[in-house]
Structure formats: C-alpha cells, structure tokens
Amino acid sequence: MPDYKFTTGKGLSEAVVRTISNKKQEPKWLLDYRLKGLEVFNSKPMPQWGADLNQINFDELTYYVDPAEKKSRTWADVPKEIKATFDKLGVPEAEKKFLAGVESQYDSEMIYGSLKNAWADKGVIFCSMDEAVKLYPELVKKYMNTVIPIGDNKFSALNSAVWSGGSFVYVPKGVKLDQPLQAYFRINTSKFGQFERTLIIAEDESMVHYTEGCTAPAYTESSLHAAVVEIFVKPHARVQYTTVQNWYKNIYNLVTKRAWVETRGEMIWTDANLGSKVTMKYPSFILAGEGARGETLSIALANTDQHQDVGSKATHLAPNTKSLIVSKSVSLGGGRSSYRGLVQINKGARGSVSKVICDALILDSRSRSDTYPKNRIWENDSRLEHEATVSKVGEEQLFYLMSRGLSEDQARAMVVNGFIEPVVKKLPLEFAVEMNRLIELEMEGSVG
C-alpha cells in the first residue's frame, strides 16, 4: 500500500470540497465552480436510464488523495509500478524512449511529464490541469465548464466539485504536432475515485492528437472514475482524442467528453472500452461552424459481469457539417454491451450529412447486445443514414480457420480481431498492438 501524504478521508461534503480547493491554493472563482458543482450533484437524481448505477455508495469513496511521490524528471525516476503498467500494456522497451510526450497520472497528480522542447518552443502548452490553473488562469477560466456546463449531468457536476489532475493542452495557431501527446492514468487505492479533468484548446489551423490509456492494478472494492474532457476545435483545426480504457473490472467509469467544433474544424474520437464494471461514455461533438466534421470510432468489449453502455452524440448546428459514427461491440461470457447514441440535425444545418454504423458480435448465449440510437432530423435538406447489425461468429469461419490448424480459441480471437480491425487501424501503432493483445487475453478460455 503506497504511503499518502494527505487525504480527505471517506465521504463528500462542502468541507471536503473546500479542503481540496484550499490544498491546491485555488483562486476564489474556482472554489465557486466547485461549490456550484457540489450543489448540482446533490440536487440531481441518479440517472435511471442506461446501466445500473445503484450500487455506487458515494459515502464510501475518497474524493481526494495527495500521493507521496514527487514529480519525476526523467524516465529513470518513474516508479517501478508505473513501468510495470507500461509493460503490461505491451509497450516495447525501445518504443518507450520514443514515446513523444509521456504524462502519467499517479492517483490524482501528474507524476511524470516530458514535453518535447521543440513543441514548447512553438508555444504548445502541455501540463496538468492543476498547473494550468496556476500558470494560465485566464485560459482555464475562459474555457472550463463552457462546452460541458456544470449542470450537464450528475457526474460532470461531481467532477466539477472534486476534480483533480488531468491534462491541459493548448496548441497555438498554425502549429501542427505530428506525434501524439500521451497520458496514462491509473487508480491505485481501493475505493478511491478518480476525477480528472482535461481541457484541450486547438487554435486556428492547428493539429493535435491526444491519447490516453487507462490501466488499474487489482483490488476488490468498487471504485468510481468520473472524468470530464472538454475540447475546443477552432476554425480549420483538427483534434484527435484516443482512449484505450482497460480499468480493472470493479470500476464504474462514467465519463463526459464533448468537443466544440468551429468552421471546417475536425474532431475525431477513437475510443476503445475493454475494462471496468460499468462504462457509460458517449463522446460527443457539437458541429457549430460551417463545414465542421466529427467522427467517432469506438470499440466495446463486454465480458463477464461487465456492462459497456457506450456510444456517441453528434449535434449539427451549422450548414454542410458532416458526422460519422462507427461502433463495434463484442459481448461474451455473459457480458452486455449497449450502443446508445444521438444524432441531432438542427433546422438551418442545410446540406448536413450523418452516417451511423453499429455492428455487434455476440459470442455465447449468456451475453446480450442492445442498440439504442436516436436520430432527430429537423432540417429537410440533410441526410441521415443509420445501420446496425448483430450476429455471432460464423461456424463456417471457425471451421475454416480450425481446418488450417488453429485452436478454437485462436480462431475466435482472430475473427474478433478482424471484426474490430476497421477501428483498430485508426489507432496509433502501439495502441493497435495493445488492442490485439488485450483481445487475445480476454478471449482466452472463452470457449466452453
């Protein structure tokens, strides 16, 4: 058990929120945000649609822990436990050295940050949200809680009240980053909720790809992860946000992610959900400027006792906006995966086009798959296409592969990997490799 310098203890109250803010020496406006968040959180009922969240006991959670570890400067200083996490994910030793800018979150604080000097010279800011509040308060104040207002939903309100850690990214006008910015998050004490907050601002004609991977070491009691990610894509900018979520299977992962996309801007969510007990996550984009484009590519894998309730939300506000949502889900071992999505084409969004594709695989008779899309079309000069399929792995596919000498396990893993391939190939290389390994790991012993 790691040693903690400071913790607020179990339970949530105004005193806890004030303590967190005080501990971080925050300005008054931020404390006000937090208190407002707490108020909204307490006033909103638990969402009764979607996954079952009634097992969460908010009084048993710890809302803030200050880890004992100091901020690391070099790779050599990174704690062994974190390196082991990288190893588990299968990132080769040689590749680690080349990982562009690694930001790891150990409990609520960033413990390791390296930003290429070249990027810093261009004016790119990549730091923890806590640092950003101190160093760039105007930017934080201008953008935070705007695309996701405090009252958006119960869990974004909770995050607004007790958030800690997360990343802040600012890319100045015209700067194009050709390598992904990376962040790894993990949770490591039982019953410790993690509430990171991420804010990405991509100025005109800039380009950035942000990636996060989540892993958590084993422990038994249920825990909660409620993050908020806000992204601003300015005219002609492009932002891609990649998540490979592999939380330990007792975690409630309830995340609000939304992007505001201006004229001819482009937002791409690549989202893989493999772990957690329950995930409810619907990365969304608001296409606010003419010709803006949004894309969500997601993979969900629901194994025993897991419910992946994931999807995407596209809101078309301006003419000639385009959205594409591709979702691939796999249910096995009694797991349940649900696609839940919304496409809204507002009046005036002339010439807008939206396409939604949901494919689901069910691997055994104990598992379940649902599709709940909603398509609201208020502009007649637009086009929406939606399609969904549910099927099982074909006997003839398995027979063919097994006649070529593969075991049933291997054959099944190969078919599943082939099924998710269209999304996996959009992930950065090391994530794609991890994905295939994680699928094989999950599929082990899934037969019989």
Added chain:
Amino acid sequence: MKWQVIIPSKANYHLKIAHDQGVVILAKTGKSEIVIELNREGTRALVLGLIQSTDQDDLQLKVTTVHQAPNTHAETMIYGLICDQAQAQIKGLIQIKKQAQRVTDFLTERILLLSPNARAIAEPELEIEADEVRASHAATVSSLDKTELFYLMSRGVSAAEGERLITDGFINQVLLRIDNAKIRQQVSQYVRR
C-alpha cells in the same frame, strides 16, 4: 399468407402471431404502440408500415417485434412521407429473448421530409439476448433525391409531377411486398385517396 391491416390512431395493439402473417400499418398522427409477438416456433411475420403525415400532424409510432420462440423470422419495413409542418417519431424495436435461438429479423425505416418544416425522429432499436441470431436495422432520413428529380425534369416532367412519381415509387416498394392482390388494392386505394 394471412394479412391484417391496422389503422392506429391513438390506440395500442398487441398481436400474438402463431401462423405466418402479414401486418400493414397505416399511420398518420397520434400516439400508438404496436407489439407483434412471435410465440410459435417456425412462424414468420412481415410488417409493413406506411406513414403519411401532413399539416400539423404529430405522430408517435412504436412498432415492437418480440421473438419469444426459436426459429422465428420477421421483417419490418416502415416508409414515411412527412409533409407540411408535420412531425413523426418512429421507433422500431426488435427484441430477441434468450430462448429464441436461430432467429432472423430485419428492420428498415425510410423517411422522406417533403417540406422545409417537416421533422422526423427515427429510433431503430435492438435488444438481443440470444446468440444464434442475425438481426439488423437500417434507417435513413432525407429529402427527395435531387438527382432523381433532375433526371425526370430533364425528360420534360414538371417538378410537381416528378415529385409525385418519386413518392409513388417510394410507396410502391412497400405495396409490392403485399402478396394478396385484394389487400394490396385496398391499401393502395387508401394511401392514394
């Protein structure tokens, strides 16, 4: 195949199907729910919906197909023409229960918005608890295809006449699935009245 024609207005229907059956739903406005339950092994259902909403119509139609028995097969086609200031919310749910193995079900929703103020909400949903299944749904919402209209007009057809030909063809895709000439005739007369 036996056919049943339903003209629901603010009424709910629960059909339990034990023999192959065709169902035609002709809807315009109001809130109604139609549940089609396949209870006997080996039965087939073909569900055809034709929606014509005009003026201030506000339609909320839910069509649910429930597969309770194994080896049951269903196909649902819901085609809608939404005109004027009408709004149509069309939910099509396919439910396949755990014991209902070897099931196929396909649902198609096609909605044409024929006026700038027409609005549609399409919600095709799936709830699948069995694994030996093939189920899919597809939905499109759009205006009249401008290239099709342009083609007709380049052949000397007026815009109004062209629009009528295209929507006629749209409705025909559903009508032609009715294999009973008398029923088809009656439905055709009703929708073109």
